[in-house]
Amino acid sequence: MRHEISILIIGLLAVLTTASIVATILSARAPKPLSSTLVNLTQRINAWWVMVALMTVAFFFGRYGMTILFALISFAALREFVTLTHTRRSDHWVLLGMFGIIIPFQYWLVWTAWYGLFVIFIPVYCFLLMPAITALHGDTERFLERIAAQQWAVMISVYCVSHVPALLTLNVPGFEGRTLLLIAFLIIVVQGSDVLQYIFGKLFGKHRFSPNVSPSKTWEGLIGGLVSASLLGALLSFVTPFSPLQAAAVAFVACSMGFLGGLVASAIKRDQGVKDWGHLIEGHGGMMDRTDSLVFAAPVFFHIVRYFWTV
């Protein structure tokens, strides 16, 4: 596995270095003061260096590192989500439970690989008990809206995100002890697809995909991004249990889900009247701005691998 990880890290470093050099050259040639797009581009690339560094460190701590890292990502994403929604005083204990009980327990289930409870803890027990607690408080003002927002918040930020480290619990014959690479594959392909969609959109974007939801998403960006990300997936098949063709297909499905995740996140932001989820990552916005695609891709990727490749 060490060999594959080395290749991935060298590849990422090469891409980031190229990106930084290109951004520096573009900025040097551009008229001053720099356009907001160029300033933002540099911020985004700098943030990518930090994110890749953090991911790499977490990677070297293996199962511990991944479980803790994604629990923290869930925390940051849930915090952004709940901040945007309508909450009332009577929701206090439910909200506390989301942060204090649901996140730790869901990641404990990931850690102990208790699959049966992992898949139903949130959609069955939490989804039934959270509105029950809210009802017991007796405050019916905008009740359905509040409980729906709470459920969707834990669904997106905790349940979906926890499927990334849950990949480590899968038992793929002939791939034992190398499941960390599945996480690397998923993240590189899905985040790579975001970046490629951004690049294709900036270079060739003309026809808006959904002007009402997200003015920045174009057909050119979507098609260019998905095709190139699928090729990237095929290229990375050597770190996976997939053949190159299978890897391309899996990458295509994951990145399509990722695109839909970004679209849904944009719709929520538009509905709530904000541009970004938060400000945690310079140039990108909040944690949810960076993970919206991963959130939709992770559970589907998890179940594809589980259904077709595990015993």
Place this chain on the structure above:
Amino acid sequence: MNKLSLKTFTLLQTITSVGLSALAWTVTGVRPIWNGSLPSDRQRIYFANHTSHGDFILLSACLSEKERAITHAVAAGEYWGKSRLRRFIAQDMLSSVLINRQWTKPEENPIEIMLSVLDQGHSLILFPEGTRNMTEEPLLAFRSGLYNLSMARPQVELIPCWIENMSRVLPKGQFLPVPLLCRVVFGAPVAVGPGEERRAFPERAHATLLALNPRPERDD
């Protein structure tokens, strides 16, 4: 009560302030929005909306280490001076300035106490509503302290600071905070206009602070 030891921070106060700022960031990811004023070490009175005990922690977390060491929150003596423990927390750990809202002796005059702090070159954090706002109203009416202080020390800048979301993080009667993102919006300084009446100024300061709320429809 009058004896204010306002040198620089003691070690205990430095540790408390760094610890609380770190805690505020962990729970609320607090960040300042400088919307009309800029960070500065000149002497100021920061005045803010007050809904929770965490308000001044959030506000001071937005200041630099240097500013924090000379900025004191004004707190209610009736509450924070009640027991030795509360007094120790308020004065020895948080370096707050305690004033009594119901005062009788002349040396308890809140304005005089606050002026004596300003005269040592220090800054204040003041909640002009006079109490924590437990109502559905976004901001209660202001008391006259702000006007009196500004008239007495016109060179001190009055900076309005809107603290966002804190009433949701720590609602009335709760002691465990829910992690929600908070921002503190620092507005342009306000000053008493020439010939402005003592009743008109608090109303204008009130409106200025309320106008800083970045998402008014959210505060419910």
